[in-house]
Amino acid sequence: MFRKKHDRLTAGWVAVLAFVLGIETWVTPAAAQSPIKIGASLSLTGTYAALGQNQQRGYQLCAKQMNEKGGVLGRKIEFVLYDDQSQPATGVRLYEKLITSDKVDAIMGPYSSAITEAVANVNEKYKMPMVAPMASTTSIFKKGRKFAFMVQSPAEVYLEGLIDMAAKRGLKTVAIINEDTLFPKATVQGTVEIAKKKGLQVVFVEAYPKGNTDFSALMTKIRAANPDVLGAATYFDDAVAITRQMKELNVNPKMYGVTVGGDLPKFYELLGKNAEYVYGASQWEPELPYPGAKEFNESYKKEFPGADLSYHSAGGYGGCQALVEAIKRAGSLDGEKIREAVLKLDFNTVYGGFKVDQDGFQVSHKMVMFQWQEGKKVIVWPDELAAGKARFPAPPWNQR
Amino acid sequence: MRWAVLAALAIGLLLLALYPLVATGYGIRFMLQLFMWVALAQSWNLISGLTGYVSFGHVAFFGTGAYAGAILVTTHGWHWGPASLAGGVAAVILALIIGYPCLRLKGPYFAIAMLGLNEVMRVLVSYFEGLTGGGSGLSLPTLHASGQIYYAMGAAALAVTGAAHLLITSRVGLRFMTIREDEIAAEAMGINTERYKLYAFLLSAFVPGVVGGFFARDQGYIEPISVFPLLTTITMIVMVLFGGKGTIWGPVLGAVTLFVFQELVWARFLYLHQIFFGAIIVFVVLLMPRGILGVLQERYRLPRTI
Numbered sequence: 001m002f003r004k005k006h007d008r009l010t011a012g013w014v015a016v017l018a019f020v021l022g023i024e025t026w027v028t029p030a031a032a033q034s035p036i037k038i039g040a041s042l043s044l045t046g047t048y049a050a051l052g053q054n055q056q057r058g059y060q061l062c063a064k065q066m067n068e069k070g071g072v073l074g075r076k077i078e079f080v081l082y083d084d085q086s087q088p089a090t091g092v093r094l095y096e097k098l099i100t101s102d103k104v105d106a107i108m109g110p111y112s113s114a115i116t117e118a119v120a121n122v123n124e125k126y127k128m129p130m131v132a133p134m135a136s137t138t139s140i141f142k143k144g145r146k147f148a149f150m151v152q153s154p155a156e157v158y159l160e161g162l163i164d165m166a167a168k169r170g171l172k173t174v175a176i177i178n179e180d181t182l183f184p185k186a187t188v189q190g191t192v193e194i195a196k197k198k199g200l201q202v203v204f205v206e207a208y209p210k211g212n213t214d215f216s217a218l219m220t221k222i223r224a225a226n227p228d229v230l231g232a233a234t235y236f237d238d239a240v241a242i243t244r245q246m247k248e249l250n251v252n253p254k255m256y257g258v259t260v261g262g263d264l265p266k267f268y269e270l271l272g273k274n275a276e277y278v279y280g281a282s283q284w285e286p287e288l289p290y291p292g293a294k295e296f297n298e299s300y301k302k303e304f305p306g307a308d309l310s311y312h313s314a315g316g317y318g319g320c321q322a323l324v325e326a327i328k329r330a331g332s333l334d335g336e337k338i339r340e341a342v343l344k345l346d347f348n349t350v351y352g353g354f355k356v357d358q359d360g361f362q363v364s365h366k367m368v369m370f371q372w373q374e375g376k377k378v379i380v381w382p383d384e385l386a387a388g389k390a391r392f393p394a395p396p397w398n399q400r
Numbered sequence: 401m402r403w404a405v406l407a408a409l410a411i412g413l414l415l416l417a418l419y420p421l422v423a424t425g426y427g428i429r430f431m432l433q434l435f436m437w438v439a440l441a442q443s444w445n446l447i448s449g450l451t452g453y454v455s456f457g458h459v460a461f462f463g464t465g466a467y468a469g470a471i472l473v474t475t476h477g478w479h480w481g482p483a484s485l486a487g488g489v490a491a492v493i494l495a496l497i498i499g500y501p502c503l504r505l506k507g508p509y510f511a512i513a514m515l516g517l518n519e520v521m522r523v524l525v526s527y528f529e530g531l532t533g534g535g536s537g538l539s540l541p542t543l544h545a546s547g548q549i550y551y552a553m554g555a556a557a558l559a560v561t562g563a564a565h566l567l568i569t570s571r572v573g574l575r576f577m578t579i580r581e582d583e584i585a586a587e588a589m590g591i592n593t594e595r596y597k598l599y600a601f602l603l604s605a606f607v608p609g610v611v612g613g614f615f616a617r618d619q620g621y622i623e624p625i626s627v628f629p630l631l632t633t634i635t636m637i638v639m640v641l642f643g644g645k646g647t648i649w650g651p652v653l654g655a656v657t658l659f660v661f662q663e664l665v666w667a668r669f670l671y672l673h674q675i676f677f678g679a680i681i682v683f684v685v686l687l688m689p690r691g692i693l694g695v696l697q698e699r700y701r702l703p704r705t706i
Contacts, residue, residue: 045674047625088626092619093429100424117539117621125544126425139539181535 035078036071036333038063038323039098040108043115046086051312052111055134056081057304058316059108062324065299072328080104086111088118095122105333106130106323109148111312113137120148127335129326129342133319133351134312136283138186141361147335149342150362151319151354155183156190158281159231161369161381162257163191165279165390166229167198171254175204175227177218177242184233187259191231203227208238215242219249229255236261240270247274247397254393255279257369268375275372277394282368284311284351285377288385296350311351318351416554420547428546432618434659435553439611440632441639441651442560447604448637449645450573451597452580453503456633457514460521461491461608462615463627467525469613470538470622480545481552484613491609492602494521499601503594506583515630522628537623540616549618553611557652560607564648567603569705576600577646638677641684644693649706653692 040059043052063077071077080102084091091110098104099122107123109116109132116135123130124145132140133151141150159176166174174195178184188205195202204225208218215238222230230253232242239261246256261267262280271278286297286309296317300309322345327333330341346355346364353364369381371390378388394400420428440462448454465487472483502513525532532538567573575596578586587593616622635658643654658680665676688695696702 087629088619088621088623089433089615093426093433096424096426096429099426101426114537114621114623114626117537118619118626121542121544121620122425124542137536143539143542145542181529183536 033075035076036073036106036327037078037080037102037104038106038108038320039080039082039095039102039104041082041084041091041094041098041110041119043086043111044081044083046084048086048111050308051134051310052086054308054310054312055111055316057300057307058133058313058318059320061296061300061303061313062317062320064303066320066324072324073331073333077324079108084110084115086115088115091115091119092122095119099123099126099128104128106327106335106338108316108319108323109133109135113140116140116148120145123147127339129323129335129338131319131323131326131342133315137183138361141359145360147339147360149322149356149360151315151322151351151365152283152362153365153367154190154362155186157194157367158187158233158259159191159257160194161281161367162229162231162255162279163194163198163200165369165381165392166255167200169254169392171228172201173203173225173227174200174229174231175222175225175253176202176231176233177205177222178207178233179212179235179238180207180209184235184259187233191233200229212238213241215245216249219245219251222253223249223251227253229253230257232256232258234258234261236264236267240267243271243274243278250397252394252396256394257281262372263370263377268372273400274397276374276400277371277391279369279371279380279390280377282311282370282377283365284314285368285370285379286314287387288352288368288379290350290352291348293350314351318349318354321349321351322347322354413558417551420550425546428550429618430663432546432550432553434656435550435557436611436615437635437639437655437659438557438652439553439560439607440636441643441655442557442564443604443607444633444636445564445604445640445645445647445651446560446567447600449640449647449651450567450576450580451600453597453601454511454637455514455601455604456511456637457516457518458604458608458636459628459630459632460514460518461495461605462612462632463518463521463525463624464494465491465609465612466616466622466627467532467538467612468609470540470616471531473540473617474538480543480549480613480617484552484610484617487613487616488606488610491605491612495602495605496598499598499605503597503601518628518630518633522624525624525628532624535624537621537626538616539621542620543617546618549614552614556607556611556614561648561652563603564651565705568646568648572596572599580646638681638684641689641691642680644691644695644697647691647693647697647706650691650693657692 042056043049059079063079067076082094084094107128107130109130110119111134113135116132117140124147127147129147131149136152136154138154176188176191178188192202239258257279259281263282268275326338326341326345330337352366355364357363368379368385370377370379380386380390444458468490469483469487472478472486473480498517502510505513526535575591579593583593639654639658640651644650
């Protein structure tokens with residue numbers, strides 16, 4: 001236990017510390033050529049830590065390389081980054097801090113739809129543009145907000161590639177199954193519309209509850225419907241289980257694709273040969289030939305040796321590219337002017353196309369479809385990004 | 401002395417009331433969340449500090465209030481004020497349902513039952529998707545009302561601290577504390593322990609529910625994991641233990657100290673604040689189990705009712 005003297009001493013140290021920290025925030029250099037400050041809070045600890053850190057590396061690399069090229073508007077770029085501990089409440093407080101206390105010039109989004117949804121109210125209040133790379137929930141951008149801009153493709157288009165390829169091959173019928181939660185549901189909604197537009201007939205749609213492991217009844221129904229194409233809006237575990245049970249019950253449509261989970265290496269590890277010919281959807285893959293993507297991959301590996309490279313990193317980098325480009329074109333740091341410039345942008349980042357509609361909703365970024373071929377993910381759609389040809393139709397299960 | 405304290409309190413409150421006139425948006429949001437923590441910590445103190453029944457699931461009431469409030473705002477168009485009060489009522493109803501059987505459990509069994517309650521509530525909220533939006537959360541119409549919510553949160557913190565004062569200086573509070581010190585003796589003295597435990601529990605559930613409603617309105621978006629995190633309960637507990645459980649000002653002191661320090665430290669050192677938080681738990685439990693106020697009470701012979 002502390003003695004009285006110690007008590008006072010400790011209190012003294014705490015006071016000194018608080019004082020020093022306070023001074024430091026007060027004395028901010030106000031030189032003419034001070035850097036342009038871009039603020040963001042990311043999930044650097046907590047549930048989403050691994051993904052948030054990937055995104056952070058994307059932001060940092062973007063700032064570094066932009067500065068090497070001379071910055072923007074003759075000024076350097078500096079990121080002010082905080083940790084929101086994967087909690088929306090902390091994120092909201094930090095974005096208030098970034099905007100009203102740190103007085104940043106623009107902001108980038110946090111990690112995840114949930115935190116983006118919460119902080120989008122903050123930047124909206126201050127009319128400060130926010131490019132949000134890691135939110136793909138459509139509703140965030142369709143609530144009448146003016147200052148939030150989407151970078152990724154929305155849930156609705158995850159299976160667009162599968163349907164498009166099927167239509168081009170003259171297939172006629174499609175069945176769709178999904179986990180009964182929001183994201184897969186949005187995918188189904190979108191897929192049904194795309195199929196109708198492309199002239200395919202949707203012969204079967206059914207949802208299964210989250211955590212379902214027995215798909216045999218569902219498989220029997222699908223076999224009865226006998227579709228040319230089967231699309232499954234999944235997460236990881238169900239994607240594996242459905243594929244397995246398709247083999248067991250010999251359900252073999254000419255094309256079969258999954259949404260989330262099919263892109264993980266573990267998908268192939270668990271399924272082996274049975275994963276062959278399966279299509280999967282992805283926001284981004286390192287080998288995609290987007291302008292600057294190759295250099296991005298290389299410098300990322302050089303800058304962060306051993307660090308994980310995922311679409312979160314590329315999305316962070318690409319979103320930052322879009323914001324910087326908008327600032328350049330606006331020629332100003334005024335929120336309204338940057339907003340106007342973002343709305344007019346139509347260009348390619350390392351993450352793919354970037355163009356938003358009047359609501360800030362992404363309309364240019366493309367999902368890609370890959371197919372598992374001999375243990376590798378080969379991108380087969382869209383044509384201009386394809387690295388190989390789709391193997392079609394899928395052979396019987398016992399010949400894979 | 402008494403007048404000096406009252407005058408200081410009045411001046412403090414006046415300053416806090418005037419603060420939004422000069423504050424930045426960040427300042428308001430920071431203070432608003434600080435008030436929230438004071439209210440939550442003080443609520444936990446009412447059941448766990450006074451009767452000794454440790455609740456490991458108090459965030460369940462916070463989350464219930466948040467969802468009840470948010471649903472009333474989004475689907476029934478209520479103003480967030482009455483909606484949050486209804487959230488408090490919903491939390492009390494939940495406390496009644498769960499407290500009636502569970503408060504018969506003693507010691508760790510009650511703590512674990514409460515831990516389970518939080519998990520159950522989170523799963524239920526995810527399951528009844530039509531009402532709650534399920535895992536995709538609930539998005540409230542955009543409204544910039546931080547200024548008003550600042551006062552609402554402040555009032556909630558003040559009210560529950562006032563309640564703690566009333567209880568600790570009254571016979572009812574003495575009955576609560578007798579239960580804490582020795583439940584069998586309390587019963588032998590003619591205290592209806594089941595009833596008084598339930599009173600304390602219901603009291604302690606109301607304000608977290610209300611505050612949950614305010615929180616949902618202020619955030620504009622809630623999802624199961626953002627309003628039912630175990631971490632929130634743990635933070636409440638640490639704040640109370642740090643400041644001094646079973647006291648009036650301990651929870652306030654704990655919430656203010658830890659929240660302010662966390663904000664100062666964690667803005668600078670990424671991982672340090674987690675270590676710091678863990679160290680405080682260990683330090684407090686081992687060296688000053690009665691918290692700062694408890695130590696001061698012992699050392700300086702301060703009155704029991706601070």
